[in-house]
Amino acid sequence: MTDHDEATAVRPLTLAWVSRHLEAGERIVKTEALHGGNTAEMRRLTIAAQDGSTRDLVLRTFVDVERADDWLNREADALTLLTGTGVPAPGLVAVDPAAAHCEYPSLLMTHLAGRPVLDDEGLETRVPVLARQLLAIHAVRPAERPREYVTLTTADTVVTPKGADAAAWAAAIDVIRAPAPRYEGRFLHRDFQPGNVLFDVLPPRPAGARITGVVDWAATSWGPADLDVAHCSTILALLHGPAWGLRFPEAYEEAGGVLAAAANERLYWRVRDGLACSEEVQQVAQPWRQAGRTDLTMRTVEERLDAYVTSLMDALG
The missing domain is CATH 3.90.1200.10 (Aminoglycoside phosphotransferase (APH), C-terminal lobe)
Incomplete structure (x- = not known):
């Protein structure tokens, strides 16, 4: 996990875009690279409110990926569809499939607790x-x-x-x-x-x-x-x-x-x-x-x- 002064790991235009989708008074205080993806950059963003509470979002960015807009539109549609179904999928916050606002096509979603388990035990x-x-x-x-x-x-x-x-x-x-x-x-x-x-x-x-x-x-x-x-x-x-x-x-x-x-x-x-x-x-x-x-x-x-x-x-x- 990185401190806020290292948040330039998230590109400037993308940071500005994310900030526009936060609640009033909220700000990004930490970023963390998430590993395991093959096609996209994944980052966990910790968001702090004025009352000191925090929440996490996940930023998914496609860099030099063909048909990135198609992938992100499909994901955004799926997350919207799954809301309220009982399937534990992230919630969609915002999507910029054509990189109209970000440096690269990006999607912002809620963060889910837990982690992948790849071990043989259990x-x-x-x-x-x-x-x-x-x-x-x-x-x-x-x-x-x-x-x-x-x-x-x-x-x-x-x-x-x-x-x-x-x-x-x-x-x-x-x-x-x-x-x-x-x-x-x-x-x-x-x-x-x-x-x-x-x-x-x-x-x-x-x-x-x-x-x-x-x-x-x-x-x-x-x-x-x-x-x-x-x-x-x-x-x-x-x-x-x-x-x-x-x-x-x-x-x-x-x-x-x-x-x-x-x-x-x-x-x-x-x-x-x-x-x-x-x-x-x-x-x-x-x-x-x-x-x-x-x-x-x-x-x-x-x-x-x-x-x-x-x-x-x-x-x-």
Whole structure:
């Protein structure tokens, strides 16, 4: 956390814009860089009122990111939509998607308590909690649907890890050459995974954590529940081992969620997401190492991805 005299870490025009959205008499007294994001600069701003009380806001800034206005408009729409739904998302304060007032496209939102939990300890308890939270997100029925989901890989762009099971990967790539299965649409987070979920963790009881917030709604979409489940499954497999990637869909169904009935349809969505991660292993793993998971080297993550994709092909292929 930095002191106010170092608040120039937030660019001058952006500081002025934030200040215009504060209550009368409030001022920024501290700023803190938040780590873990892949595409945006994240800062926590501590705001002090004249009576001495404080509150926190979060500033999200996209620097040199293509289609930043699209990402921020989608996030702003999602935060507005989720107000009052019971889904613990930040509240929208202001958005400047075209950088009309700030140096770069920016969004200002309320700060939620808690933190992401990436450790293995307590995972057996957290996985069902994650599944129930994702089910609640899928239960949201927006008056106006967000845009249709976008696929993140093609059969021609998959990067097979060095030393991977070539036959399993070739078979997996063939799976996503087929047309996408028909599906019943749901409101999707589209990047629901442990890094975007905040937990209130009591030090003596890490296994008893409860969710205090879900963040990063910039990729909100309309599509199959299987796709959100598949993404969280892939990330769990890379963070904690392939078995946890296979466990998450079971937890989602145990919570009352409905996934594709046919095994080949389930395989399609899970393989598609696993293969998409093959193209960005470094980007995925780097924030985890910054957060303390130094054991998750690029090689370790690649090996887990290979094992997960192979497990999918063995179990469902």
